[in-house]
Amino acid sequence: MTNPTGNSHALDREHADQIFRRLAWLLGISVTSYFLLVPVLGLNIAFHFYMMLWITMASAFNVSSGFSGYMPFGFVAFYGVGAFTTAILVKKAGLSIVLALPASGLAGVLLSLLFAPTLRLSGIYFAIVSLALAGICRLTISNLPEELTGGSFGLQLGSRAEPLQAFYLMMGVMLIALATILWLSRSRLGKALRAVRDDAEAADMMGINVGWVRLKGWMIAAFFPALCGGVEAWYTNIVDTETAFNTLITAKTVIYAVAGGLGTVTGPVVGAIMMSWLDELIWRRFPLINLLILGVATMLLVLFLPRGIVGSLLRARPQWRRFIP
Amino acid sequence: MSGTIEVKELVKRFGGLTALDGVGFSAEPGQVLGIIGVNGAGKTTLMNCICGIYRPDSGSIRVAGVDVTGRSPHEIAHQGVGRTFQIPRVFGRMSLVDNLLVPVLDRKLPDRQLLEQAEAVLEQMRLIDLRHNHADELSGGQQKLLEMARMLMPDPKVVMLDEPFAGVHPQLCRFMIEQIESMRDGGKTVLLISHDLTSIYRLSNTVIAMNQGKVIASGGVADIRSNQQVIEAYLGD
Amino acid sequence: MSILILNGLVNGLIVGAIYAMLGLSLSLLYGVLRVVNFAHGELVIAGSFAAYVLFSVAGLPPLASAPIAAVCFFLFGWLAYYLLIPRLSRSDDPETMSFLLMYGLSITLAAAMLLAFGADSRSIDYEFNPVSLAIGPVYIATARLYALGVTIVITLMMGWFLFRTLPGKALRAAQMNREATQIVGVNIVRLSALAFAIASGIAGLTGVLIALVFPAFNPFSGAEYSIIGFIVIVLGGLGNPVGALIAGIFYGVAEQMASVFLPQALAQIVGFAILVGTILLRPTGLFGWRAMR
Numbered sequence: 001m002t003n004p005t006g007n008s009h010a011l012d013r014e015h016a017d018q019i020f021r022r023l024a025w026l027l028g029i030s031v032t033s034y035f036l037l038v039p040v041l042g043l044n045i046a047f048h049f050y051m052m053l054w055i056t057m058a059s060a061f062n063v064s065s066g067f068s069g070y071m072p073f074g075f076v077a078f079y080g081v082g083a084f085t086t087a088i089l090v091k092k093a094g095l096s097i098v099l100a101l102p103a104s105g106l107a108g109v110l111l112s113l114l115f116a117p118t119l120r121l122s123g124i125y126f127a128i129v130s131l132a133l134a135g136i137c138r139l140t141i142s143n144l145p146e147e148l149t150g151g152s153f154g155l156q157l158g159s160r161a162e163p164l165q166a167f168y169l170m171m172g173v174m175l176i177a178l179a180t181i182l183w184l185s186r187s188r189l190g191k192a193l194r195a196v197r198d199d200a201e202a203a204d205m206m207g208i209n210v211g212w213v214r215l216k217g218w219m220i221a222a223f224f225p226a227l228c229g230g231v232e233a234w235y236t237n238i239v240d241t242e243t244a245f246n247t248l249i250t251a252k253t254v255i256y257a258v259a260g261g262l263g264t265v266t267g268p269v270v271g272a273i274m275m276s277w278l279d280e281l282i283w284r285r286f287p288l289i290n291l292l293i294l295g296v297a298t299m300l301l302v303l304f305l306p307r308g309i310v311g312s313l314l315r316a317r318p319q320w321r322r323f324i325p
Numbered sequence: 326m327s328g329t330i331e332v333k334e335l336v337k338r339f340g341g342l343t344a345l346d347g348v349g350f351s352a353e354p355g356q357v358l359g360i361i362g363v364n365g366a367g368k369t370t371l372m373n374c375i376c377g378i379y380r381p382d383s384g385s386i387r388v389a390g391v392d393v394t395g396r397s398p399h400e401i402a403h404q405g406v407g408r409t410f411q412i413p414r415v416f417g418r419m420s421l422v423d424n425l426l427v428p429v430l431d432r433k434l435p436d437r438q439l440l441e442q443a444e445a446v447l448e449q450m451r452l453i454d455l456r457h458n459h460a461d462e463l464s465g466g467q468q469k470l471l472e473m474a475r476m477l478m479p480d481p482k483v484v485m486l487d488e489p490f491a492g493v494h495p496q497l498c499r500f501m502i503e504q505i506e507s508m509r510d511g512g513k514t515v516l517l518i519s520h521d522l523t524s525i526y527r528l529s530n531t532v533i534a535m536n537q538g539k540v541i542a543s544g545g546v547a548d549i550r551s552n553q554q555v556i557e558a559y560l561g562d
Numbered sequence: 563m564s565i566l567i568l569n570g571l572v573n574g575l576i577v578g579a580i581y582a583m584l585g586l587s588l589s590l591l592y593g594v595l596r597v598v599n600f601a602h603g604e605l606v607i608a609g610s611f612a613a614y615v616l617f618s619v620a621g622l623p624p625l626a627s628a629p630i631a632a633v634c635f636f637l638f639g640w641l642a643y644y645l646l647i648p649r650l651s652r653s654d655d656p657e658t659m660s661f662l663l664m665y666g667l668s669i670t671l672a673a674a675m676l677l678a679f680g681a682d683s684r685s686i687d688y689e690f691n692p693v694s695l696a697i698g699p700v701y702i703a704t705a706r707l708y709a710l711g712v713t714i715v716i717t718l719m720m721g722w723f724l725f726r727t728l729p730g731k732a733l734r735a736a737q738m739n740r741e742a743t744q745i746v747g748v749n750i751v752r753l754s755a756l757a758f759a760i761a762s763g764i765a766g767l768t769g770v771l772i773a774l775v776f777p778a779f780n781p782f783s784g785a786e787y788s789i790i791g792f793i794v795i796v797l798g799g800l801g802n803p804v805g806a807l808i809a810g811i812f813y814g815v816a817e818q819m820a821s822v823f824l825p826q827a828l829a830q831i832v833g834f835a836i837l838v839g840t841i842l843l844r845p846t847g848l849f850g851w852r853a854m855r
Contacts, residue, residue: 073600073661202415204377294673295667298662302666306659
């Protein structure tokens with residue numbers, strides 16, 4: 001039985017899917033090749049290492065915020081726990097980074113499970129509690145026995161990580177994160193998450209198991225910052241509570257994600273790359289007012305470009321939404 | 326048994342207010358049960374109890390022989406109960422197609438089949454050209470149609486419509502009436518809350534009139550129209 | 563031991579009074595504007611620095627700087643409102659955007675203070691005469707007693723303002739039902755600006771009091787006070803100024819008593835734990851509103 005309009009819709013769909021897939025591949029390949037070329041062209045490895053870190057952090061935050069509708073202002077908790085888990089496993093248990101890193105990711109997921117009861121809270125309460133929970137994590141780790149977590153001096157991992165190795169490891173983490181988030185944005189879980197974000201009660205009545213869906217999104221969002229903390233710990237060879245739980249980590253993550261635009265995969269990537277460059281250029285020229293510029297930039301972003309770069313573009317051209325990953 | 330809904334002695338209190346005071350009725354597949362009454366009579370509360378947003382204090386609700394009293398909304402949805410809302414609750418930042426996919430995300434069917442089904446339903450509701458727009462870009466009337474489309478996707482046995490005609494222009498009303506008739510003729514059990522008496526009289530097989538949390542009359546359209554209590558409480562004259 | 567406890571109690575009341583001020587101003591902001599001010603702590607510390615500057619440059623005693631700070635911050639708040647908030651309410655996610663805006667403001671203020679004063683801790687070395695007074699068996703620093711006095715005065719003034727004056731009543735009405743207040747003809751924009759200005763004024767004043775009560779402060783102390791402010795308004799119920807006052811005192815006493823019995827670090831954790839516990843177990847706080855999604 002022929003269905004002319006049905007067929008034309010199907011063609012239309014396939015056409016759109018094709019464009020999407022091409023753009024997604026384009027994104028993946030350009031990101032991969034750019035970063036692969038960094039060591040080859042002798043560009044600054046440290047700068048690009050951190051750029052990849054922020055791309056991953058901002059993307060993971062997007063899963064929680066853009067996709068699920070939660071703003072965890074204590075996001076750094078996962079990062080810090082990941083950093084310390086890696087440090088302890090590498091230093092105390094003598095594990096290689098290849099084993100320690102997935103364990104750190106797992107630690108992040110376990111922490112997210114511990115924090116899961118907060119998911120039923122509304123925006124403001126959730127944000128505030130998240131901040132408090134991060135504070136509890138930091139204080140608890142500071143107060144653990146010194147033999148375990150190094151007290152106020154922190155832990156030295158003692159593994160001689162070559163910067164290049166850490167660079168490639170970070171790249172691996174970033175690519176896995178981007179692939180996961182790309183999958184999520186098109187998957188049924190992703191749709192369920194967005195429905196719950198828009199109207200949880202209505203989603204419930206449409207047959208979505210709200211609690212379970214939220215939890216899955218939350219665990220995914222927690223996994224990657226934990227990995228980032230772990231890789232960074234290995235790269236710098238030291239962790240301590242001040243740097244691993246620094247509120248600036250959450251601040252940059254949030255700002256970079258918002259600058260690019262929440263809700264798409266490309267948004268946080270664009271935001272992180274752009275803001276990293278901005279940060280680098282300003283740091284070189286005006287090292288003292290770096291923080292001030294970050295704060296003012298945030299305010300200007302919120303006031304004048306609240307949807308970020310990609311978000312504003314899609315606002316102006318809504319028909320492109322189906323094509324842009 | 327399939328699609329029959331039976332409500333017995335349903336009670337729901339909010340603090341000191343008794344919103345439902347022993348409500349009971351039943352409705353069969355292929356039938357429309359109209360529900361009328363003044364604002365605050367308990368009509369929406371009744372629907373909210375049936376679909377699981379509120380947990381009744383006592384009484385029972387059975388759909389197709391299964392007791393769904395007090396179960397969670399998503400479980401009840403899986404029993405084949407669908408609904409629309411007085412003020413549309415669409416997923417604003419998702420496309421129309423995605424809105425329609427939400428109730429069927431757990432179906433073990435390939436994506437392409439679900440997409441085809443969604444497009445077919447959107448076609449039926451004359452929303453097909455807007456299918457990629459975000460739901461919050463639609464007008465109020467279009468959102469009501471979207472809700473109806475979304476409700477129909479999982480092919481529910483029981484459909485509950487809460488004031489579908491409120492604030493909708495006459496042409497769209499007529500279209501909605503056609504849709505409701507085809508739901509009824511397709512073997513669904515339809516519960517319809519409305520103040521639009523013309524539509525109620527035209528569509529309903531049975532009508533129940535509610536007042537202050539109780540069912541004050543139940544019967545065919547003619548019986549209800551001539552029922553003295555109903556006239557005093559609601560219809561006026 | 564009982565002296566320690568009594569000491570803890572009295573200091574708890576004083577510290578609690580400060581926390582009550584924090585809660586009062588935050589709650590005013592949230593109640594009327596639905597804005598969660600992440601920058602509140604930094605605003606307060608800016609008040610402390612203002613008192614510090616006035617003292618080191620002009621030799622003004624902190625009690626004299628208090629009203630000056632209040633007025634300056636009031637004006638700042640008025641200006642800041644008109645610059646920042648109207649754009650926010652026109653966006654499609656004002657709640658999220660207001661978090662982010664205030665987040666940005668908190669970073670900006672902390673950075674500005676860092677630039678101006680450096681990272682070192684500061685304190686105001688103003689000697690009261692006598693340095694401390696005996697209240698029964700315990701000695702309390704005079705500075706702290708003055709601070710307590712000021713908070714009592716401010717609380718009474720705010721009480722009078724909110725319950726006896728027309729703008730005050732309008733503010734309370736707006737806290738209860740923003741839309742309805744607009745409908746009856748109140749200029750909600752001007753009212754909101756007023757709320758913002760008053761809240762800033764109290765914040766600046768609280769900063770001066772903090773300089774009197776606590777040993778030292780630095781540009782990063784703000785974060786700590788923001789969190790305390792949040793704990794207080796959550797305990798007291800978001801948007802409820804009276805609840806905030808009571809919760810502030812309760813929290814101050816709890817904190818001081820905890821530090822009598824527990825080591826410092828644990829006492830800090832207790833604070834956070836109270837917040838988390840309250841939100842999860844009794845999200846509406848002692849007298850508050852909807853907390854759940």
